[in-house]
Amino acid sequence: xxxxxxxxxxxxxxxxIIGDAQMGRWFRRVTPVVVDASVLQLHLESRxxxxxxxxxxxxxxxxxxxxxxxxxxxxxxxxxxxxxxxTEVRQLPLGGPVGRGGPVGPEDPPLTVAGAMAPAPATDPxxxxxxxxxxxxxxxxxxxxxxxxxxxxxxGQANRLAYSAALEVLRTPGISFxxxxxxxxxxxxxxxxxxxxxxxFFIQGERRMRYLPAEHFVHQFIRALQQKTLHQFRKSFRExxxxxxxxxxxxxxxxxxxxxxxxxxxxxxxxGGQVLLACDVPPRKLDRLHRQLKxxxxxxxxxxxxxxxxxxxxxxxxxxVVRGGVHVPEEVIHHIAGEVRNSSRELLGAxxxxxxxxxxxxxAVSLPQARAILDPIAITLQRRITIDIIIDRIGRRWGIPPxxxxxxxxxxxxxxxxxxxxxxxxxxxDHSLAEIGEKMGGRSHSTVSSSFRKIQQAISxxxxxxxxxxxxxxxxxx
Numbered sequence: 231x232x233x234x235x236x237x238x239x240x241x242x243x244x245x246x247i248i249g250d251a252q253m254g255r256w257f258r259r260v261t262p263v264v265v266d267a268s269v270l271q272l273h274l275e276s277r278x279x280x281x282x283x284x285x286x287x288x289x290x291x292x293x294x295x296x297x298x299x300x301x302x303x304x305x306x307x308x309x310x311x312x313x314x315x316x317t318e319v320r321q322l323p324l325g326g327p328v329g330r331g332g333p334v335g336p337e338d339p340p341l342t343v344a345g346a347m348a349p350a351p352a353t354d355p356x357x358x359x360x361x362x363x364x365x366x367x368x369x370x371x372x373x374x375x376x377x378x379x380x381x382x383x384x385x386g387q388a389n390r391l392a393y394s395a396a397l398e399v400l401r402t403p404g405i406s407f408x409x410x411x412x413x414x415x416x417x418x419x420x421x422x423x424x425x426x427x428x429x430x431f432f433i434q435g436e437r438r439m440r441y442l443p444a445e446h447f448v449h450q451f452i453r454a455l456q457q458k459t460l461h462q463f464r465k466s467f468r469e470x471x472x473x474x475x476x477x478x479x480x481x482x483x484x485x486x487x488x489x490x491x492x493x494x495x496x497x498x499x500x501x502g503g504q505v506l507l508a509c510d511v512p513p514r515k516l517d518r519l520h521r522q523l524k525x526x527x528x529x530x531x532x533x534x535x536x537x538x539x540x541x542x543x544x545x546x547x548x549x550x551v552v553r554g555g556v557h558v559p560e561e562v563i564h565h566i567a568g569e570v571r572n573s574s575r576e577l578l579g580a581x582x583x584x585x586x587x588x589x590x591x592x593x594a595v596s597l598p599q600a601r602a603i604l605d606p607i608a609i610t611l612q613r614r615i616t617i618d619i620i621i622d623r624i625g626r627r628w629g630i631p632p633x634x635x636x637x638x639x640x641x642x643x644x645x646x647x648x649x650x651x652x653x654x655x656x657x658x659x660d661h662s663l664a665e666i667g668e669k670m671g672g673r674s675h676s677t678v679s680s681s682f683r684k685i686q687q688a689i690s691x692x693x694x695x696x697x698x699x700x701x702x703x704x705x706x707x708x
Contacts, residue, residue: 259274268302379429389535391534392412409529418573424476440473443480447475450463477509517647546578557594565604663675
């Protein structure tokens with residue numbers, strides 16, 4: 231079977247899964263090449279397209295390739311016509327940074343979809359397979375993205391304290407700040423920094439370490455209870471020297487898992503180990519978290535990661551442009567930084583979209599093109615603030631599900647969150663008191679008015695609450 235036929239079959243298999251739009255955007259410029267009867271190479275001219283495919287569609291490619299009897303599908307970045315590929319092909323590790331790799335040679339094997347789609351052996355100890363340590367090859371901790379490294383974390387005013395704390399933890403683990411608790415909105419770099427610290431510990435020689443999302447800890451704990459393997463579970467976690475857990479808010483409302491986490495954190499700390507945590511909100515805002523666990527988290531260093539300022543956003547974009555090896559005019563970088571302000575993730579997504587759409591239309595990246603592409607996104611990002619958006623934002627910042635805010639719950643934290651949401655709805659929307667009350671779970675006109683007055687009075691004396699509300703208003707307004 232020739233390469234085109236292989237690719238036709240594979241494309242037909244994945245299109246119903248990922249959709250025609252995604253196929254058209256990311257797989258449009260693919261040149262299939264057969265290496266042997268069971269290995270198919272997909273050559274792409276765009277680094278951005280290759281990274282998008284590697285990060286988002288590798289599981290689909292892996293599964294469907296196996297069903298079609300292929301042992302391996304290789305993704306390659308080609309900068310020359312197929313006839314010249316042996317000397318001009320450059321590769322990109324799946325899920326890794328966009329950039330120029332070295333020429334493919336005998337000691338630089340291809341990346342495959344087969345198995346776990348593992349990247350090629352790398353020369354730095356932070357990659358998937360490290361250099362030999364005492365004669366043994368050791369793998370980096372699971373779940374770490376290759377591009378989440380300290381040298382690629384752009385430091386600005388909004389995250390400088392978090393970055394400095396990370397360096398201090400690496401210098402004196404288990405002593406300075408234990409646990410280190412990072413919190414802030416989605417897409418601000420908490421996960422990047424958490425993974426970067428974990429990776430750096432690995433580079434420094436630490437091997438008893440682990441990074442995982444909170445949900446994975448909970449699921450493994452429950453499975454250990456069900457399978458009566460709790461002893462092994464506890465041994466695997468409590469003897470670690472470094473434990474990094476992301477999205478701590480997932481523990482809310484799970485008392486047994488919270489107790490297990492508390493005992494795990496204490497056991498690691500008593501052995502002189504380091505605990506790293508990340509969450510959308512600070513410990514005190516996690517209403518359904520046990521007080522003992524809140525106190526334990528707060529006993530270390532709690533650091534807020536704010537949205538990046540204009541100069542930091544520009545620096546992030548410049549770094550990505552250099553990393554991607556593409557030409558993006560400075561005026562385009564400034565325009566993107568001005569349009570997308572709340573999240574580093576959205577910022578990079580906007581850059582990828584501009585570059586990819588310009589590549590697909592065979593046009594150079596320019597300010598008029600960027601404006602045409604980003605206008606619909608800008609409208610979405612700067613959409614009219616609604617009561618539902620306010621409730622959702624308050625829920626994320628306070629660690630309370632939106633459905634609980636509009637419920638009949640009268641716990642102190644929930645009532646305060648509801649009052650703040652009511653206050654912001656009155657300030658930031660054109661809805662009447664009756665309409666706000668309806669959105670807040672069918673509350674009366676007088677109840678809404680009372681909630682508004684309570685917060686109005688509270689912020690005149692409570693400076694911390696006023697700062698929190700000002701911050702939330704700024705986030706909502708973009």
